[in-house]
Amino acid sequence: SPVIELDHVSKRYPNGFVALEKVCLSLFPGEIHALLGENGAGKSTLMNILYGVHEPTEGGVLMNGRQVIHRRPADAIANGIGMVHQHFKLVAPFTVAENMALAARGDRRKTFRRHHDIRAFMQRYGMDLDPAAIVGDLPLALQQRVEILKALVNDTRVLLLDEPSTILTPDETRALYDTVRHICEKGTAVAVVTHNVDEVLANADRYTILRRGKTNGTGLTESCTPED
Ligand code: ADP
Ligand code: ADP
Numbered sequence: 001s002p003v004i005e006l007d008h009v010s011k012r013y014p015n016g017f018v019a020l021e022k023v024c025l026s027l028f029p030g031e032i033h034a035l036l037g038e039n040g041a042g043k044s045t046l047m048n049i050l051y052g053v054h055e056p057t058e059g060g061v062l063m064n065g066r067q068v069i070h071r072r073p074a075d076a077i078a079n080g081i082g083m084v085h086q087h088f089k090l091v092a093p094f095t096v097a098e099n100m101a102l103a104a105r106g107d108r109r110k111t112f113r114r115h116h117d118i119r120a121f122m123q124r125y126g127m128d129l130d131p132a133a134i135v136g137d138l139p140l141a142l143q144q145r146v147e148i149l150k151a152l153v154n155d156t157r158v159l160l161l162d163e164p165s166t167i168l169t170p171d172e173t174r175a176l177y178d179t180v181r182h183i184c185e186k187g188t189a190v191a192v193v194t195h196n197v198d199e200v201l202a203n204a205d206r207y208t209i210l211r212r213g214k215t216n217g218t219g220l221t222e223s224c225t226p227e228d
Pocket of ligand 2: 044086
């Protein structure tokens with residue numbers, strides 16, 4: 001069953017513009033769900049609703065079948081949602097370990113103090129970064145891995161990736177999805193915004209197409225082995 005669902009979600013911005021209209025979406029544990037659509041289709045609005053940046057003006061968000069209200073990202077993070085923004089929010093002069101510790105909430109922060117434990121955490125997801133590396137010195141593709149690690153530190157069950165491939169070469173994109181697949185295999189649900197249909201067919205399990213704020217199609221790719 002889905003870990004998170006949007007149930008007929010609409011979003012009207014304060015200026016009156018309706019960016020989403022009665023959108024339904026289910027994210028399943030262990031699946032990569034791609035969100036496709038032209039500029040302005042409502043993809044960022046949808047991700048921002050999942051992450052608690054915006055509240056729906058109508059409809060509901062459910063986690064494990066229960067209605068939740070995320071008024072701000074802290075509420076979403078507390079419920080196990082992590083987000084990787086298109087524009088990184090890293091502290092460049094700090095180390096990988098320090099960036100992860102800063103992202104961790106409460107007692108989890110202790111886990112990200114010892115480099116040994118950080119390495120073990122990374123290896124769970126098939127990543128192998130140097131915890132002592134200065135983030136600003138890393139190539140962009142690795143800075144993105146740090147963003148992903150930051151999004152995973154709070155017992156994350158839903159990982160949101162906003163256009164992760166736009167800054168990557170094709171090889172780097174393949175490597176990114178290897179990592180994302182590892183993350184899924186630990187039971188995390190992943191939603192990824194992309195413009196690239198080939199990327200979806202090669203890497204995603206399920207997709208939803210948005211057009212002018214409405215769902216305009218949904219389906220399974222050949223790599224999908226549906227849970228239910
Ligand atoms: P996408 O991510 O698919 O490009 P967005 O969700 O960013 O789409 O935007 C959907 C539509 O909502 C666009 O027409 C955009 O201009 C509009 N929009 C986004 N944010 C706001 C806002 N804060 N106020 C008014 N309109 C907005
Ligand atoms: P993205 O690249 O993620 O789609 P944009 O660059 O379109 O985001 O928008 C950046 C910010 O500006 C977002 O917070 C979005 O809500 C806001 N925004 C986008 N379109 C509009 C709009 N038409 N009116 C007001 N705010 C907008």
